[in-house]
Amino acid sequence: MRSMIIIALLLGTGAKLAFAQLAPPAAPPADAQTSRATIAAEKKAQEAAVADCEQMWDSRTHMSRQDWSRTCRRVQDRLQRSEFK
Numbered sequence: 001m002r003s004m005i006i007i008a009l010l011l012g013t014g015a016k017l018a019f020a021q022l023a024p025p026a027a028p029p030a031d032a033q034t035s036r037a038t039i040a041a042e043k044k045a046q047e048a049a050v051a052d053c054e055q056m057w058d059s060r061t062h063m064s065r066q067d068w069s070r071t072c073r074r075v076q077d078r079l080q081r082s083e084f085k
Contacts, residue, residue: 046080053075
């Protein structure tokens with residue numbers, strides 16, 4: 001008799017969990033247009049920062065212009081990723 005009660009309790013708990021997963025998906029944010037504008041502004045700011053860094057290159061540095069540009073982009077990417085952590 002005890003085993004039947006335990007099984008009934010376990011099945012009842014499992015059914016509640018299964019129904020909890022049937023909730024409709026969350027609706028997208030109403031201000032999706034604003035978030036797109038924000039992303040575009042951030043990308044533009046990142047590109048401007050890379051351009052500023054590239055302008056600092058000097059022929060007397062130990063790096064070629066191409067290496068300097070690659071480094072500027074890599075550093076900016078790392079900075080961008082660290083802001084969201």
